[in-house]
Amino acid sequence: MALEHALLVSLTERASSGYDLARRFDKSIGFFWNATHQQIYRVLKRMDEQGWVIPEAVVQEGRPDKKVYTVSDAGRAELVRWIAEPADLEPMRNELGVKLRAASLGDVPALLTEVKRHRDQHAHRLDLYRAFEKKDYPAPDQLSGPKLHQYLVLRGGVRVEEGIVDWCEEVIDALTRDTAPSPASDTKGTQG
Amino acid sequence: MALEHALLVSLTERASSGYDLARRFDKSIGFFWNATHQQIYRVLKRMDEQGWVIPEAVVQEGRPDKKVYTVSDAGRAELVRWIAEPADLEPMRNELGVKLRAASLGDVPALLTEVKRHRDQHAHRLDLYRAFEKKDYPAPDQLSGPKLHQYLVLRGGVRVEEGIVDWCEEVIDALTRDTAPSPASDTKGTQG
């Protein structure tokens, strides 16, 4: 039950249509919370019924009409309540880890290729985050208030991606060494 | 659609009852994949119908009877197929990040307390992982095959937890400095 809140946060920063929110969940906000447009529309509808957002129909020329949502006082109150509420630890889900654990039953070189692909994708995302850091927050020491908070969220992305990339590298090194044909001796078995 | 596979991996390592799997998902395996007993029973039933697992009724004295599941050839084949299949990047979900992004609307000190609580819990989990590392893998350089793979999964847990703990520390430092009353000057606003 947090998509509601992610949408409220996003709408607090800028009043938007469902379409617009969906696009933003494909990039900026999507880096730390994700959702499809279908779900966004459904949740917006529910939030409207609960009175957390106020829809305003906007007629447009040359493109479809849209509904722009604004956060109501009730919505803002809900956000404040939710922020103070203790949050559960997110359960960790490492699919690559599950695969790795059973790797010896299957095709280890294929898995190695997969790990490399993940490394590349996470490294790419890390580059993106670092570019944002450089561009949007050149002097982090001087930051305060909301701008500081935004910066810290980005730092979370950087830290997590760094951890994943480093782990992928470690796995790639280890699997490569373990899969490679032994040069001198062949007493070291690879199958336990 | 990966709980099936996590269960298959777990059952490959040891034939188990649903109850037993549920307990293991509360610790070891649960550190990188989680599930409740209700869901485990449901998925086991489905896997039985699909022929991926073979149930064996075990009558016990002094305690309830149980069904012990073994992975079938079809199940093993499915695991091998799944391991080679490309996996999507797990969408990142950082609830604390969402809260932080809207922190200035609410109670920043309360959120700071929350971040500290998370830091402590993740640090505790990190300690646990490091203890496993020391105890179960004292000489990681000598590892190969399945044992190496298990070690690498644990390393993933260590990397991720390190990243989260470090991030929490960074957030705590920054929020503490930003929330503290300015000692000399008061020209630096905390509200953007």
Next chain:
DNA sequence: GGTTTCATGTAACTAGTTACATGATTTA
């Protein structure tokens, strides 16, 4: 005498995904 462990489940719900639908406008 109350709680925890062992063991399996159902029922009702919320959350999230995938596929499909519509239709004008703009861009390649």
Next chain:
DNA sequence: TAAATCATGTAACTAGTTACATGAAACC
């Protein structure tokens, strides 16, 4: 003329959570 963009949605499904139920045995 085909595809992408803008804009909103429904329908059907899969995944996961919460609450409830049962009942014996062992432990404190």
